[in-house]
Amino acid sequence: MPEPNAATKPKRQGRPPTIENARDRILDDAARLFARDGYDGTSLGELAASVGVTKAAIYHYFPNKKEIYEAIIVRTLEGLRRHVSQATARTSGPEEALFRFMTTHADFFEGHYDGFLTMLVGYGGMENVVMLAEAQKLRDEHEQALRRIITDGVTTGAFRAVDIDVTSRAVLSMLDWMVRWFKPGKGRRAASFAEDYCDLMLGGLRG
């Protein structure tokens, strides 16, 4: 998913934005506030104050809070998908591909912690995250990429004949559960844990 370059990027119609990169700045601040105070605990007034614009300026970009929440999830998954697919595009084989998948995922998670917290912890109490079709598609593509790496490993004999479903679920569980215990900027990097997880997945426990 390459970024559109300046020459081909469509011009935005209607009222010009009053702040630079307004949409991204709104999403950044919203993710930070949702992660800190929860979805219900964050008002559009607080968000506007945080970005340094009026509520009307927020409404210029998003019709309501829910769409801001959903845009954070889609943007987070797009970034994850792009980074991981670039990192795994050319590898020496399934082992390196798995290593890159896991460490790049962890690295992107650490760099976009608020977005992941917003996405994976969800809003509205116990309610599961309401996934947009677009977010679900991105998440599926991410999982499919991992399944291809594992399938490739099994096919070439680099990996044992493991169950593809169970193995990809195990890998993603380790990475996704990080949102519940990892805190950025305290001690080891997320990618360093992912390296150890990958070593464990490849080599197993048996002595």
Place this chain on the structure above:
Amino acid sequence: MPEPNAATKPKRQGRPPTIENARDRILDDAARLFARDGYDGTSLGELAASVGVTKAAIYHYFPNKKEIYEAIIVRTLEGLRRHVSQATARTSGPEEALFRFMTTHADFFEGHYDGFLTMLVGYGGMENVVMLAEAQKLRDEHEQALRRIITDGVTTGAFRAVDIDVTSRAVLSMLDWMVRWFKPGKGRRAASFAEDYCDLMLGGLRG
């Protein structure tokens, strides 16, 4: 943690309970309602109606909704701890101990799904689960038991010289993340997934 037997069990003081096993029935129904409608979406009136008692009867056992929530978590962790420690008390070695730890954890999770959902998905939007000291202690004991199994394996040479922290975290991540995708009564049992996870952890991916 043995159950007190009937002879030594202290008699409850004050007004006698009007329904049998009232406390457990309140917690069962509360977990089901919290899991379905969320913590904020569940009122004590609805809970009383579900149990088939008055709100006053609920207040006889619990001063407020928060303490019901916390009692669900403590009871869930106590049960998990008891079942897993019984299952791992006598094993032929670290491999079997890890297998029993993982499958018993998954089995107890499936049987007490609402309690786990209440505990791990939490309440109040993005807020992390507020852990009581008692719940934290039980959770720590569960993790310590797993760490002992892994340490034992490394010491005896049954396992490679893996990092104990990372390995126990990897195992618990796979089990805990089940709360996000597993649905009881649909297809495979949770313990069957845990068997495959355990095989993967022991044998690794490499062919």
